[in-house]
Amino acid sequence: MIRFESVTKRYEGGHEALREVSLELHNGEFAFLTGHSGAGKSTLLKLIALIERPTRGLVLVEGRNIGRLKPRQVPEHRRKIGIVFQDNKLMEDRPAFDNVALPLVIAGFNKREIARRTRAALDQVGLLDKERSTPRHLSTGEQQRVGIARAVASRPRLLIADEPTGNLDPELSLDIMNLFRRFNEVGVTTLIATHDLNLLEQLDYRRIELADGEVIDQGNIS
Amino acid sequence: MKTLTHYLSLHLRNCATALADLLAQPVATGLTVAVIGVALVLPASLHLLVQNGRVVVGGWESVRDFSVYLKIGTALENATAIADDLAAREIIDSVEVIPADDALEQFRSGFGVSELLDSMNSNPLPHTLVARPAEVATSAALTALEQEIRALPGVDQVRIDTEWVARLNAILDFLRRGVWIAAVMLVGAVIVTVGNTIRLDIQNRRDEIEICKLLGASNGFVRRPFLYIGLWYGVIGGIVALLLLGAGYLLLAPPVQRLTGLYGGGLELLGLDWVTLVAVLAAGILCGWGGAWSAVSRHLAAIEPK
Numbered sequence: 001m002i003r004f005e006s007v008t009k010r011y012e013g014g015h016e017a018l019r020e021v022s023l024e025l026h027n028g029e030f031a032f033l034t035g036h037s038g039a040g041k042s043t044l045l046k047l048i049a050l051i052e053r054p055t056r057g058l059v060l061v062e063g064r065n066i067g068r069l070k071p072r073q074v075p076e077h078r079r080k081i082g083i084v085f086q087d088n089k090l091m092e093d094r095p096a097f098d099n100v101a102l103p104l105v106i107a108g109f110n111k112r113e114i115a116r117r118t119r120a121a122l123d124q125v126g127l128l129d130k131e132r133s134t135p136r137h138l139s140t141g142e143q144q145r146v147g148i149a150r151a152v153a154s155r156p157r158l159l160i161a162d163e164p165t166g167n168l169d170p171e172l173s174l175d176i177m178n179l180f181r182r183f184n185e186v187g188v189t190t191l192i193a194t195h196d197l198n199l200l201e202q203l204d205y206r207r208i209e210l211a212d213g214e215v216i217d218q219g220n221i222s
Numbered sequence: 223m224k225t226l227t228h229y230l231s232l233h234l235r236n237c238a239t240a241l242a243d244l245l246a247q248p249v250a251t252g253l254t255v256a257v258i259g260v261a262l263v264l265p266a267s268l269h270l271l272v273q274n275g276r277v278v279v280g281g282w283e284s285v286r287d288f289s290v291y292l293k294i295g296t297a298l299e300n301a302t303a304i305a306d307d308l309a310a311r312e313i314i315d316s317v318e319v320i321p322a323d324d325a326l327e328q329f330r331s332g333f334g335v336s337e338l339l340d341s342m343n344s345n346p347l348p349h350t351l352v353a354r355p356a357e358v359a360t361s362a363a364l365t366a367l368e369q370e371i372r373a374l375p376g377v378d379q380v381r382i383d384t385e386w387v388a389r390l391n392a393i394l395d396f397l398r399r400g401v402w403i404a405a406v407m408l409v410g411a412v413i414v415t416v417g418n419t420i421r422l423d424i425q426n427r428r429d430e431i432e433i434c435k436l437l438g439a440s441n442g443f444v445r446r447p448f449l450y451i452g453l454w455y456g457v458i459g460g461i462v463a464l465l466l467l468g469a470g471y472l473l474l475a476p477p478v479q480r481l482t483g484l485y486g487g488g489l490e491l492l493g494l495d496w497v498t499l500v501a502v503l504a505a506g507i508l509c510g511w512g513g514a515w516s517a518v519s520r521h522l523a524a525i526e527p528k
Contacts, residue, residue, distance in 0.1 A: 051436070051527050072440070079438030089433050106439045108228055150437075 001027045001158060001189045002048060007057035009043050009213075017043040019213040020057070025191060027157075030184040031219065032200060033193040035210035041193035042086075044210070045160050048191075049083055050074050061158070079107055082151035082188070084161035088143050090135045090150075096122065097131040100149045107154050121149040125179060141172040148176070152183055159183060161192045165199060173199050233446070240450035244458075251458075254419050258459025258506060261412045263466040265405035266502050270467070272397045274492050275390075288368070288382040290351040296376045301349040304374060313356055313363055320350040348378060409509055416455050416513025420448050424521045436527045444522055449514045456510020460503040467494055467502070 002025040009018040018040045025031055033041050046052040047059050054067050061077070069077055090099050101118040109117065122128045125145040135143050144164060151159060161180065165173035173196060184190045194200065200207065209217035244251045290308075292301055298321055305317040320328075325347045330339055339346075355364055368380045424431065431444055471493050478491040 049436075075435075075438045075440040075443075077438070078436065083436065085436075089429075089436060091430050091433060102434065103437045106434065106437055106443055108232065110228065110231070 001025050001029070001062060002191070003058070003060040004044075004047075005058040005060070007047065007054045007059055009040075009047060009052060010055045017213055018047075018054075021210075021213070021215050023208055023215055023218060025189060028184075028187050028189055029206065030181065030190045031192070031206040031208055032203075033191060033208050033210065034195060034197075034200065037195060039210040040213040041195075041210055042162055043213075045083075045162050045191070045193055048158075048160055049081055050077055079103070079154065080156055080158065082154070082156035082159040084144075084147050084151045084159070084164045086163040086166050088135070088147045090143060090146060092135050095132045095134055096127060096138065096146045096149075099135070099146055100131075100153050103150060103154045117153055117155075118149075121153040122146075124152065124182070125149045140167050141175070144168065144176060145179070148179060152188070157187070157189060159188050159190045161190075163194055164192060165194060165196055170198060174202065177203060236446045237450050237453075240447055241454050243447075244451060244454050251455075254415065254455055255458045255462055257415050258412050258455060258509065259462025259466060261408040261415070262459060262463035262502055262506055262509075263470075265401055265408055266463060266467055266498060267470060268397070268401045268404060269498060270492065270494070272394055272401060275394050275397070277492060287352050287354050288364070288380065290353060290371055290377055291379040291381070292349045292351070292376050293378045294346075294348050296349055298349060300376050301351065304376060305351050307374075308351065308353055308371070311367075313367055315354045315356045317354075318352045320352060322347045322349050325350060405505075409505060412456075412459070412506075412509035413513040413516065416452050416510050417517040419455070420452055420514045420517035421521055423451065424448065424517065424525075428525060431522065431525050432527050435525065441522065445518050448518045448522075449511060452510040452512075452514020452517075453507060454510065455513075456506040456508065457503070459510065460506025463502050463506065464494070464499060467498075 002023075004021050004023045007018055007021045008016065010016045021040075021044065033044060035041055043052060047054055048061060048066075050066055050069065057067075059066050062080075066077055091102070097118055100121050101114050104114045104117055119128060119131070122131055125148055127142060127145055127149065130138060130142065135146065138146065144167075148161075148164065151161070159180070164180070165176050168176065177192075177199060180190055180192060206219040207217065208215060208219050290304075292304070298319075301319055301321070305319045308314050309317040322345050326339065326345050329347065355367075364382060368382055371377055372380050434444055471491065475491050475493075
């Protein structure tokens with residue numbers, strides 16, 4: 001599903017966020033991306049979503065070298081991936097329903113299908129009764145779940161999440177992780193960046209560990 | 223087929239959403255639309271003014287008659303003889319003789335100066351010939367004819383009144399060019415106005431645009447709502463301009479009617495014709511769309527998720 005071959009990412013100004021990173025994530029796998037803050041977790045996810053481009057090396061998603069995609073091919077690539085952001089990136093003044101529906105609107109589904117899939121996604125994260133609430137009126141955990149519902153609404157085969165439990169207490173964090181596990185169980189390849197060690201100890205999955213932009217542990221493929 | 227229907231329904235939705243967005247902010251929208259309306263109404267009303275001027279002058283252009291004033295004391299028989307001489311020329315269609323007595327009578331009844339005339343011992347007016355040139359007569363030929371007639375015995379003055387008509391025409395041509403210049407400048411102003419409004423709109427919705435791009439929205443998807451907003455600005459601005467033109471017409475028609483009544487009538491103020499109506503609306507739409515396009519192409523590309 002995802003393959004990195006000697007990928008280096010150097011930002012403008014010279015900071016090297018990733019150095020010669022090689023890794024592979026198989027179809028249907030569930031893996032954590034760990035490491036101290038600044039280790040390069042976010043950069044690695046950004047490369048997958050083509051928010052950043054590699055300086056050197058190959059990034060392959062479903063066998064396609066995405067570093068070669070032209071700017072106008074980027075949107076199509078992003079539509080295939082479900083992304084959960086650390087800061088949610090929700091539209092603050094729109095109800096939960098609109099937020100979850102957005103990727104479906106972008107993908108061009110008709111109105112009925114949008115409503116059906118949006119409600120299904122909200123149902124999966126347990127927020128069906130909050131569809132008219134704006135993020136302002138939702139708790140942090142609920143906001144995060146809206147973000148997850150949005151990421152899975154268009155049923156992507158790949159789900160990536162950047163610190164999805166960053167601001168949550170342990171109990172809520174475990175809830176969120178169980179949500180991701182449920183999606184993984186139906187075949188969605190899932191990669192979650194987190195530095196929440198307590199949480200990781202409760203979950204027995206592959207861990208890819210980064211330190212200073214290099215992979216120091218590939219983890220065991222589960 | 224399915225994709226086409228889908229594409230159309232997507233545009234329709236964008237179009238409706240854009241209008242709803244505008245109507246949700248009546249004050250801001252009203253101000254922008256008023257600026258567009260006024261900017262469009264200026265060249266349009268100038269154009270109508272020139273148009274009306276041309277009709278008035280056109281009415282006078284056919285009046286190419288010229289007058290030949292004979293010397294005071296010329297016998298009426300001599301006047302008739304000169305008239306016959308003129309009428310015999312190919313360049314002249316017809317000649318009418320206005321005897322001095324008739325002219326005096328006309329003058330007396332028409333201008334309210336009978337007392338002044340009564341105090342005079344003799345008729346101060348000469349016999350007059352009014353000649354109508356043939357259609358084919360060129361102005362050069364008429365000028366030559368004027369010289370010739372002036373030299374005839376008994377002729378005092380020859381007056382060809384078509385010159386000022388030509389001058390007025392020249393003024394109208396000048397004004398017409400002025401309309402074009404005004405139109406180009408004001409269209410530019412509208413494009414800048416819409417562009418700036420859309421630019422602010424883009425800034426206000428920066429987060430939303432960034433989120434859309436993160437979720438895989440194409441540039442077209444992000445661009446479309448703003449283009450439709452620009453389009454609606456243009457449409458509503460155009461309608462405002464047309465309403466202003468209509469109001470101006472209603473205000474001006476009665477005094478113009480009175481004025482032309484004083485000049486013997488026959489003139490009607492030209493209202494809005496279809497061509498102008500369509501042109502104003504089309505200009506509005508083009509300006510709105512153009513302004514939105516210029517803003518969108520400059521500012522949207524700059525919003526890239528980091």
